[in-house]
Amino acid sequence: MYLCIVASALVVASLSALPSVHAHQEFEFGQVTIEPGWATEPPLVEQLNNIEVLITAGPNNQPVSNAFANLTVSIQKGGLTKELAFLPGEETAGHYLAEIFPTQVGAYSLVFNGQVEGETIQTTVPIEDVEDVGRLEFPQSSGGSGDQQSQQITQQLGTILSDLSTQIDQTRQVAENTANNTQQSFQASQDSKLAADRAYLVGMIGAGMGAAGIIIAVTLSRKNSS
Amino acid sequence: MNRQSTFVCAVLLVVGTISIGLARPLQLVYAHSFSGSESASFLSLVHKIRVESGLVLDNVGNATLARQHAENAAKAIDNQTLDEIAERNNRIANDLSSLLQDLQTAAASTPIDAASINDIASNLDATLGEAVSVRIDQEQLNNSTVQAIVLADVIDEALGNYGSAFEVGFDMTNMSLMDEMIQHTNSSVGDGGSMQGSNMQTHDNTSSSTAVNMSAYQSAQAFANKSLEIFQNDLKPLSPTGTAGGNNSSNLTAAISQIESSLVKLQQAINNKASPEEIIMIVHAEIHPNIQIVYKLQLLS
Numbered sequence: 001m002y003l004c005i006v007a008s009a010l011v012v013a014s015l016s017a018l019p020s021v022h023a024h025q026e027f028e029f030g031q032v033t034i035e036p037g038w039a040t041e042p043p044l045v046e047q048l049n050n051i052e053v054l055i056t057a058g059p060n061n062q063p064v065s066n067a068f069a070n071l072t073v074s075i076q077k078g079g080l081t082k083e084l085a086f087l088p089g090e091e092t093a094g095h096y097l098a099e100i101f102p103t104q105v106g107a108y109s110l111v112f113n114g115q116v117e118g119e120t121i122q123t124t125v126p127i128e129d130v131e132d133v134g135r136l137e138f139p140q141s142s143g144g145s146g147d148q149q150s151q152q153i154t155q156q157l158g159t160i161l162s163d164l165s166t167q168i169d170q171t172r173q174v175a176e177n178t179a180n181n182t183q184q185s186f187q188a189s190q191d192s193k194l195a196a197d198r199a200y201l202v203g204m205i206g207a208g209m210g211a212a213g214i215i216i217a218v219t220l221s222r223k224n225s226s
Numbered sequence: 227m228n229r230q231s232t233f234v235c236a237v238l239l240v241v242g243t244i245s246i247g248l249a250r251p252l253q254l255v256y257a258h259s260f261s262g263s264e265s266a267s268f269l270s271l272v273h274k275i276r277v278e279s280g281l282v283l284d285n286v287g288n289a290t291l292a293r294q295h296a297e298n299a300a301k302a303i304d305n306q307t308l309d310e311i312a313e314r315n316n317r318i319a320n321d322l323s324s325l326l327q328d329l330q331t332a333a334a335s336t337p338i339d340a341a342s343i344n345d346i347a348s349n350l351d352a353t354l355g356e357a358v359s360v361r362i363d364q365e366q367l368n369n370s371t372v373q374a375i376v377l378a379d380v381i382d383e384a385l386g387n388y389g390s391a392f393e394v395g396f397d398m399t400n401m402s403l404m405d406e407m408i409q410h411t412n413s414s415v416g417d418g419g420s421m422q423g424s425n426m427q428t429h430d431n432t433s434s435s436t437a438v439n440m441s442a443y444q445s446a447q448a449f450a451n452k453s454l455e456i457f458q459n460d461l462k463p464l465s466p467t468g469t470a471g472g473n474n475s476s477n478l479t480a481a482i483s484q485i486e487s488s489l490v491k492l493q494q495a496i497n498n499k500a501s502p503e504e505i506i507m508i509v510h511a512e513i514h515p516n517i518q519i520v521y522k523l524q525l526l527s
Contacts, residue, residue: 065355065356066356068359069352087359088318088360090316092317093317
C-alpha cells in the first residue's frame, strides 16, 4: 500500500516537474498592472539573476514610483519561500529588481501581498522555470551529450526527490498527529471504561451489602418473634 | 572575629550600593546634539523636504509663502547628497533634482496651479521613498537609535524655525542657554531683575506674540507635527520593552509615554505661540532626557 502511494506520488511529481514556460505575463488589479518575471531569460540554475517587476497604474499605464512601500513579494519553490528585497530600477520608474541566485532547477512562483495605489494585491503568480546550464554550456564542462543528459536527469530526479521527501515529511507529520489523536481517544475510552467498571463494582458492593442487611434483619426479626 | 568581619563587609557593601544609587541621579545631563549617523541625517533631510513640499501645497493661495517653502525644500538637499544617491541610482537622483526644480517653478508661477503642485508633491514624496530604499538599509530603518536621532533632528528643525519666526536673537537649539534660563528664573523670583548682558531676550508667556517670519512659523508648526508622527509611526514601535541600561520596564514605559505627551505639548505650545523659553524647556528638559533614557543616545554637546 505504502509503495503504491510512493509510486503515485513519484508519477505526479514527475509530471509536475516537466518544464513549463511562463514569459512575462501581465496581471491586473483594478487600475494597477503588474508584470513580473526573470530579468535574464532563460533563468539558469546557479547563475545570479534578478526578479523584475514592472508596475503601472491608471488608464495611461503610468509607472508607479515607490510601489513597494506597502507591498511585499516572496519567491516560492516547493514549500520554501524567501522574501525578496526589491530596489527601484535605474532605467525607468515603475521598474523594480531583486537579486536572486536560484540553486535548483524547476518551477518557481512569486507571492504578492500588500497594496499599490490603494489596490489590494494578494496573489501567487508562476514565473519561468529555472533550467539547467547544460543547454548553453560550451565547451561542455564534462563528457558528451550522454553524460550531460544523465546529469540533467540526475538533477531533475534530485529535485523531484527533494520535493517528494518534503511531501513525505508533511504526510508523516499528519500521520503522527493522527496517531497521537487516536492514542488520546483510546486513552479517554480506557479511562471511561475503568470508571464504569469502578462504578459497577461499587454498585455491586452496595447491592450485596443491602441484601446482607435484609437477610440480617429478617433473621433478627424471626429470632425476636420466636 | 569572623562574624564581625563579615558583618562589617556586609555593611560596607550596602553603604557602597546606596551611595552609588544616590550619586547616579546627580549626574544629570541635558541633551541637545546627539551623535548622528549618515542614515539618520539622510532620513532627517527626507522629512525636511516632505514637510516643506507639503507646506507649498498648503499655501497655494499665498504665492510668497509657497515660493519660500519651495525654496526651503530645494535648499535642503545639496549636490553631495545628490551624488551619493546617484551612486546607488542615477535616475532617482536626477528625478529628485528635477522635481525640486519643478516645485520651485510651479510655486513661482502666477496664478499657482494647485493640481500641478499636488502632482509634483506626490511624485516628490514617492521619489523620496525610493531614495530612502536605495540609500538606507532596512536594518538601519528598523534601528531605534537611528530613528531617535531623526526625531531629535526634526525637533531641532522645529526649534530653529520657531526662533527665526519670532527673531528670538539666540539659538534655541543651544542647550547651554537652558542653564542661563534657569538661573534667570531664579534671580527674577528673588529680585525681579532681568538678564542684563545676555543675548537672550525674555518673552511673555502669553499667546499675543506675532510671528515676524510667517514661513518659518509654519515650518515650526509642521516640524512639530512631523515629530509626533515620526515618534508614533517610526520610533515608538521600535522602543525597547524589557530592561535596558539599568532601567526597569516600568521606567521605560513611563519615559516613552512622557516623550509622547511632551511632543503633544510642544505642538500645542507652538500653535499657541508660547514663549521661546517655554518651548526650550519642553524640548531640553522633557523630550531630550527621556529620549536619552529610552534610546541610549550619546551626547555631543
